[in-house]
Amino acid sequence: MRTLLFVIQKEFLQIFRNRSMLPILFVMPVVQLLVLSSAATFDVRNTDFSLVDEDRSVASRQLVERFEASGYFTVAQRADQAREADDAMQRGDVGMILHIPAGFERDLRRVGSAPLQITMNAVDGSTAGVAQAYALQIVEAYNRDIQVDYLPAVATPAPARIEIVSSHWYNPELDYKMYMVPGILVVLVTMIGTFLSAMNVVREKEIGTIEQLNVTPIRKGHFIAGKLLPFWIIAMVDLGIGLLVAHLVFGVHILGNLALVFALAGLYLFGMLGLGLWISTFTDTQQQAMFIAWFIIVIGILMSGLFTPIESMPAWAQKLTLLNPVAYFIQIMRQVLLKGAGVADVQPQIAFLTVFASVMMALAVRQYRKIAA
Amino acid sequence: MKTFAGFIVKEFYHILRDRRTLLILFGMPVAQLLLFGFAIRNEVNDARLVIVDPSNDVETREIAGKLLASPYFVGVEFATHAGGVEAAFKSGRAREALLFEPDFAGRLAREGVAHVQIITDATDPNTANTVLAYTTAILQDYQRELAAGATPAGARIVPEVHMRYNPTLESVFLFVPGLIAFILMLVCALMTSITITREKEMGTMEILTVSPLRPAQIIVGKVLPYLVIAQGIVGIVLALARFVFHVPMRGSLAFLIAECLLFTVCALSLGILISTRTNSQQTAMMISLGGLLLPTIILSGFIFPIASMPTPLQVVSHIVPAKWFLIIVRGIMVKGTGIADVWQETLVLVGMTALFLGISIRNLKGRLE
Numbered sequence: 084m085r086t087l088l089f090v091i092q093k094e095f096l097q098i099f100r101n102r103s104m105l106p107i108l109f110v111m112p113v114v115q116l117l118v119l120s121s122a123a124t125f126d127v128r129n130t131d132f133s134l135v136d137e138d139r140s141v142a143s144r145q146l147v148e149r150f151e152a153s154g155y156f157t158v159a160q161r162a163d164q165a166r167e168a169d170d171a172m173q174r175g176d177v178g179m180i181l182h183i184p185a186g187f188e189r190d191l192r193r194v195g196s197a198p199l200q201i202t203m204n205a206v207d208g209s210t211a212g213v214a215q216a217y218a219l220q221i222v223e224a225y226n227r228d229i230q231v232d233y234l235p236a237v238a239t240p241a242p243a244r245i246e247i248v249s250s251h252w253y254n255p256e257l258d259y260k261m262y263m264v265p266g267i268l269v270v271l272v273t274m275i276g277t278f279l280s281a282m283n284v285v286r287e288k289e290i291g292t293i294e295q296l297n298v299t300p301i302r303k304g305h306f307i308a309g310k311l312l313p314f315w316i317i318a319m320v321d322l323g324i325g326l327l328v329a330h331l332v333f334g335v336h337i338l339g340n341l342a343l344v345f346a347l348a349g350l351y352l353f354g355m356l357g358l359g360l361w362i363s364t365f366t367d368t369q370q371q372a373m374f375i376a377w378f379i380i381v382i383g384i385l386m387s388g389l390f391t392p393i394e395s396m397p398a399w400a401q402k403l404t405l406l407n408p409v410a411y412f413i414q415i416m417r418q419v420l421l422k423g424a425g426v427a428d429v430q431p432q433i434a435f436l437t438v439f440a441s442v443m444m445a446l447a448v449r450q451y452r453k454i455a456a
Numbered sequence: 457m458k459t460f461a462g463f464i465v466k467e468f469y470h471i472l473r474d475r476r477t478l479l480i481l482f483g484m485p486v487a488q489l490l491l492f493g494f495a496i497r498n499e500v501n502d503a504r505l506v507i508v509d510p511s512n513d514v515e516t517r518e519i520a521g522k523l524l525a526s527p528y529f530v531g532v533e534f535a536t537h538a539g540g541v542e543a544a545f546k547s548g549r550a551r552e553a554l555l556f557e558p559d560f561a562g563r564l565a566r567e568g569v570a571h572v573q574i575i576t577d578a579t580d581p582n583t584a585n586t587v588l589a590y591t592t593a594i595l596q597d598y599q600r601e602l603a604a605g606a607t608p609a610g611a612r613i614v615p616e617v618h619m620r621y622n623p624t625l626e627s628v629f630l631f632v633p634g635l636i637a638f639i640l641m642l643v644c645a646l647m648t649s650i651t652i653t654r655e656k657e658m659g660t661m662e663i664l665t666v667s668p669l670r671p672a673q674i675i676v677g678k679v680l681p682y683l684v685i686a687q688g689i690v691g692i693v694l695a696l697a698r699f700v701f702h703v704p705m706r707g708s709l710a711f712l713i714a715e716c717l718l719f720t721v722c723a724l725s726l727g728i729l730i731s732t733r734t735n736s737q738q739t740a741m742m743i744s745l746g747g748l749l750l751p752t753i754i755l756s757g758f759i760f761p762i763a764s765m766p767t768p769l770q771v772v773s774h775i776v777p778a779k780w781f782l783i784i785v786r787g788i789m790v791k792g793t794g795i796a797d798v799w800q801e802t803l804v805l806v807g808m809t810a811l812f813l814g815i816s817i818r819n820l821k822g823r824l825e
Contacts, residue, residue: 111747128763175797245571247574248571249574278741278742371480373646381488391497394583429547
C-alpha cells in the first residue's frame with residue numbers, strides 16, 4: 084500500500100512540476116466549455132438575403148416587410164438586377180435571393196396568382212431547408228391575409244379538422260446549450276484522461292526510465308494503479324468543475340442523481356484510461372501514441388451522437404456506435420442530468436461500460452507484462 | 457547552403473526511417489474521411505416514435521400508418537394509455553410520442569374536431585423541432601385529404617424555390633469539405649508540434665544551437681519533410697472526396713490544390729509555433745490535441761453554421777484558420793468560386809501563416825542568443 088502511495092505521489096509530482104501543465108489541465112477545458120457550448124447550435128436565427136424587386140408595388144413592399152418583421156430575415160442587399168444578387172450569393176454574402184418579378188401585384192389582382200422566386204444557398208442543405216420553410220410560412224401567411232383584402236369572404240362550411248397540441252419535454256425553450264454542455268464536458272474530460280495516460284508509459288520508454296521502474300520492487304498492479312489513479316483523479320476533478328460551470332453559468336438543471344453521474348463517470352474513465360495505457364504500451368514513440376489516441380478519440384466523438392444524431396447515420400454506422408463507449412457515456416450524461424433518469428433507465432449503458440472497463444484494464448495489464456518481461 | 461541541404465536530408469531520414477509512424481500518418485486520414493464521410497449526416501431519419509392510441513379506429517390507424525410509412529419515423533411502441541411515455545423518453549427509447557384522444561374518429565365525425573397531442577424529447581432541440589414539423593406536415597396532409605374540394609381558390613402567391621449549388625440537399629457537400637479542413641488542420645499541426653520540443657527534451661537542441669544554421673533555416677528544414685507528406689495526404693483526401701463521395705469540382709482544381717498547400721503550410725506553422733513555446737512533448741501534445749480539436753470542429757463551420765452562433769462567438773471564430781479554409785474549399789468545390797471571390801480569405805490565411813512563422817523564428821532566436 085505504501086509503495087502505491089509513493090508511485091502516485093511520483094506521478095503527481097511529475098505532472099505538476101511542469102508549470103504549464105496546470106493551466107492546460109484545469110483552465111483550458113473550462114474555457115473551451117464556456118466558449119464552445121454557445122457556439123454549437125443549429126438554430127437558424129437570421130438569414131441575410133438579397134432582394135430583387137422588379138415590381139416596386141404596394142404588394143411587393145408589404146411582402147418584404149413581412150420577411151423583415153419575422154426576425155428570421157434581413158435585407159442585406161437591394162439589387163436592381165438578378166445578376167448582382169447572384170454575385171452576392173457566389174461571394175457568400177447572402178443566403179437567399181428573393182426575386183419579385185415585374186407585374187407581381189397586377190397578376191395577383193387580375194390573374195389571381197403571381198409567381199415569386201426564392202433561391203436558397205443550399206451548400207448547407209439543412210440550414211437552407213429550415214430557412215426555406217420559414218420563407219414559405221411567411222408567404223403562406225401573407226396569402227391568407229390577402230384573401231381578406233382581395234376577395235370578399237366566402238362562407239364555406241368548416242371542414243373537419245384535427246387540432247394539434249404539441250409540447251417539448253425536458254427543454255421547452257429548445258435551448259441548445261442544455262443539450263451541448265453535458266456532451267462537450269464528456270469530450271473534454273475524455274481527452275484529458277486518455278491523452279495523459281496514452282503518453283505516459285511510452286514517455287518512460289522513450290526516455291529510458293522504464294528500465295529503472297522495471298527493476299524496482301514495485302508490483303505490476305501497484306505500478307498500473309499508480310499510473311492511472313492520478314489521471315483518474317484529475318479527470319474527475321475536471322468533471323466536477325465542469326458540472327459546476329454547467330449549472331452556474333449555463334443554468335443546466337441537474338435533474339438526476341449526481342452521485343450516479345460521478346459513479347458512472349468513474350467507471351467510464353477507468354475504461355478510457357485503460358485504453359490510453361494500452362495504446363501507450365504498444366507504441367514506440369510519444370508521437371505514435373498521440374496520433375493513435377487522437378484517431379480513436381475523434382472517432383469516439385464524431386460517432387457518439389454528440390453533434391449529429393446517431394439515427395441519421397446509415398445502418399452500418401449505427402451498429403458501429405454500439406461499440407463506442409463515448410456514445411454510451413454521453414447518453415448517460417444527457418439522460419441523467421437533463422431527464423432525471425435513474426439506474427433502471429440506463430442499465431444497458433452501465434452494462435456496456437462495465438464490460439468495456441474490464442476489457443481495457445485486462446488488455447493494458449497483459450500488454451504491459453509483455454514489455455516488462 | 458550545403459549545411460542547410462544536409463540538415464533537410466537528415467530531417468527526411470528521420471521521418472522516413474520510422475515506417476510505423478508514416479503508415480499511421482497516411483492511414484488515419486483516409487480511414488477517418490471514409491468513415492465520417494459516410495456516417496455524418498444531419499437529416500433526421502428513423503426517429504423513434506411511440507404511438508398512444510386509446511381510440512384504435514380506422515382514422516387513427518390510417519394516420520399512424522402514414523407516419524410510419526414515411527422515412528422519418530419508426531414505431532417502437534404502441535400503447536393504449538399514456539403511462540409508458542415518460543419511461544420511453546427517460547431511457548432514450550423514443551424521440552417523439554403521438555397521443556390520440558379516446559374516441560378520435562367519433563369526435564371527428566360528430567363534432568368536426570379531434571385532438572392529437574405530440575410530445576417530443578427536446579433534450580435535442582434540433583431533432584425535436586424537425587420531427588414536430590414532419591408530424592405536423594403529415595397530419596395537415598391528411599386533413600387536406602379529408603377536406604378535399606372544400607376550399608375555394610383565391611388570389612395567391614405561388615413561390616418557386618430553387619436550392620442553388622445543391623438541389624438534392626446532400627449533406628456530403630457540406631461535411632466532406634469540412635472533414636478535409638478538420639483532418640488537414642489536426643494532422644499537420646500534430647506532426648510539427650513536437651518536432652522542436654523533441655529536440656529540446658532529448659537534449660539535441662543544443663547541438664542544433666551550435667550549428668551554423670540560422671533559426672529560419674531550422675524551421676524551414678523541420679517543416680519541409682512534413683509539407684511533402686501533407687501534400688500526399690491532400691492528394692488522397694481530394695481524390696476520395698471526388699471519386700468516392702462525388703463532391704462536385706466546379707472550380708479550378710489547380711487553384712484548390714494551391715489553397716490546400718497554403719492551408720497545410722499554415723497548420724504546420726501553427727504546430728511549429730506550439731513546438732517552440734513548449735518544453736516537453738507532453739505539453740506540446742496536450743496543447744495541440746486538447747486545444748485544437750474541439751475549436752476546429754465547432755468554430756470552423758464544419759458542423760454548426762457560423763451564422764447561427766451568437767455574435768461574440770462569430771468574432772472568436774475569426775481566429776480559427778480552418779474557418780477561412782472551409783469557406784474557400786466549399787466555394788471552389790461546390791460553388792465554383794475563383795480567386796476573385798475568396799481573395800480576402802486567402803489573405804487571412806497568408807497573414808496567419810506569416811504571423812505563426814514570425815513568432816516561431818523569434819522564439820528560436822531568443823533561445824539562440
